Amino acid sequence: MERLKINYKNIYYPPGGILMWIIIFLELITFGMALVAFVYYGSENSTVFHQSRLELNTTFGAVNTVFLLTSGFFMANAVHLFKEKEVLKSSVYFKLAILGGFLFLALKSVEYYHKIENGITLDTNMFYTFYWLLTGFHVIHVIIGMVILAWTNYGMIKKKSVTAIEDVEGCAAFWHMCDLIWLLLFPTLYLSFYYMKKSLLSVYIILLFLTLVSAVISSASFLSKTIVLLLMGLAAAKFILVAFHFMELKKAHIFWKTTLIVTLFLIMSIMILLK
Numbered sequence: 001m002e003r004l005k006i007n008y009k010n011i012y013y014p015p016g017g018i019l020m021w022i023i024i025f026l027e028l029i030t031f032g033m034a035l036v037a038f039v040y041y042g043s044e045n046s047t048v049f050h051q052s053r054l055e056l057n058t059t060f061g062a063v064n065t066v067f068l069l070t071s072g073f074f075m076a077n078a079v080h081l082f083k084e085k086e087v088l089k090s091s092v093y094f095k096l097a098i099l100g101g102f103l104f105l106a107l108k109s110v111e112y113y114h115k116i117e118n119g120i121t122l123d124t125n126m127f128y129t130f131y132w133l134l135t136g137f138h139v140i141h142v143i144i145g146m147v148i149l150a151w152t153n154y155g156m157i158k159k160k161s162v163t164a165i166e167d168v169e170g171c172a173a174f175w176h177m178c179d180l181i182w183l184l185l186f187p188t189l190y191l192s193f194y195y196m197k198k199s200l201l202s203v204y205i206i207l208l209f210l211t212l213v214s215a216v217i218s219s220a221s222f223l224s225k226t227i228v229l230l231l232m233g234l235a236a237a238k239f240i241l242v243a244f245h246f247m248e249l250k251k252a253h254i255f256w257k258t259t260l261i262v263t264l265f266l267i268m269s270i271m272i273l274l275k
Contacts, residue, residue: 052127061190071100072179094153101146203245
């Protein structure tokens with residue numbers, strides 16, 4: 001049986017279609033801005049946010065993460081089987097993906113019930129304002145995604161089906177977007193990400209940025225001596241940031257600071273000379 005051929009390298013056709021990916025990026029930006037605001041307010045009210053976070057059921061959040069990831073796995077298989085023109089097998093995986101969505105909503109409903117029973121609402125504090133809005137909007141996306149999956153599945157198994165691979169990929173992309181959003185929400189809301197000193201968070205972000213810059217530079221086809229020196233300099237900067245901030249060497253006696261810097265300088269110098 002001949003496979004469907006689609007040129008995914010075409011900039012105008014990412015898997016799922018360009019319109020769907022525009023929607024996905026808009027959704028991710030929207031949720032991302034909300035999460036940035038959440039972290040900002042969390043850093044300003046760290047005690048309240050931390051105590052509120054402890055009231056969340058981390059186990060529920062972790063299990064729901066498993067439900068969505070498993071559902072996404074089934075959906076990916078459904079797309080693969082549809083491309084192979086195994087429509088009935090694909091339909092089975094569609095149903096399993098929808099089941100994963102139902103399990104997620106069921107557990108989330110239990111979590112919501114416990115919150116409401118304990119009198120925790122939007123007005124409880126700023127943490128729960130973000131909690132209800134962010135998880136509520138995500139739940140709406142999951143419900144919409146399940147409707148899209150069910151409708152697409154119905155369309156592809158009926159007689160004289162006109163469902164195309166683009167339709168299946170499009171609904172799969174939307175469903176995977178629900179996974180992506182939850183993978184951002186879960187650690188930010190349920191874990192202690194925001195219960196950090198601003199300085200440590202800033203250092204962490206700088207380290208991520210320097211690592212990204214190093215990766216981009218090192219991907220160059222030709223590594224000149226200047227590029228090597230730059231990479232070594234970035235590595236030294238990350239070394240010092242970790243030592244001084246994460247290991248709190250900045251609080252130590254000047255002897256230890258100087259010794260570490262001199263040791264680092266000697267190691268780097270020898271490595272550069274041997275290049």
